[in-house]
Amino acid sequence: MQNIIMYSLAVILLALSFFKDKTKTKQSLKKAWKSFENIFPQMLGMITFIGLALAILSPETISKIIGGASGWFGVVLGAVVGSVTLIPAFVAFPMAAILLENGAGKMQLAAFLSTLTMVGVLTMPMEIKFFGKKFAFLRNILAFVFSFLTAFIIGKVVG
Amino acid sequence: MKTFKKYIIFIIAAILIGVLFLINKDMGFKAVSTIKSSSKEMILILPPIFILLGLMDVWVPRDTMVKFMGEGSGIIGGILSFIIGSAAAGPLYVVFPVAIAFMKKGVKFSNILILIGAWSTTKIPMLLFESTSLGLNFMLTRLAVNIPIILIMTFVMTKILKDDEIAAIYEGAKEQEG
Incomplete structure (x- = not known):
């Protein structure tokens, strides 16, 4: 559409x-x-890396890590796993739906989704090439930190 | 050699996938099928974005861009950046060349940051999907939290990065072909 x-x-x-x-x-x-x-x-490289990461981190594995009972530990792990690479929203949301079915918690899922779409360690070299080191580090660190705020509020409202 | 260097990330990833095949065949096939479907998706998404960028580059005068999204564009510039970022498709790294093209046309730094923020979190086309798969409450809450976060991040980054550092980013943009 x-x-x-x-x-x-x-x-x-x-x-x-x-x-x-x-x-x-x-x-x-x-x-x-x-x-x-x-x-x-670079994009071809990114896509290949994402494919590799998604093959190793299966939905079952991720759901276990960020399960509903995993609490803040699960939130931190979810944020870290999501930070590995940047994923487009059209891949991230269907994936989140599968994770939810597999038992992931909503608060943990919120942290995972936030860093998945905003923080990318593997895409950092590309970001640095375009915007420089300080910008790339600052943006990724801020997005990482704020993913906890998103998780916290979603945990309060939805979870 | 130059081509080799350009494709170095892809080559490393491809070798790793080869290793993955040796360790676990199923995982290897899964990786290949994911790569196939995301490549297809990217090849579908990219052409119109780059055509529009090319047209903008040639047809839209710098002054017009500055007027609507540059220094002194005020809230209108912010809203425009927000709409463009929310409406476009593609992962966050697609926004990088878009941001570069905008910077070359004199779009203000804070608006570039709003564009990047919106591009990553408030995807209008995905909202419906998000609400059906994760629930309306989830979608609305995430949106309500993330819009202020985009603005806070923009504010913090414009405060921490010094003027000369921002100028250097704009200088770098001029040298990019993207």
């Missing part, structure tokens, strides 16, 4: 651009390709 919107938007604007100015359109496509080429190798 979202892809349809994004593609329609891209196609419509591209057509509009083409009618207005062919050289500019060519230029923009060249730029698009260049950016894509620039990021593709």
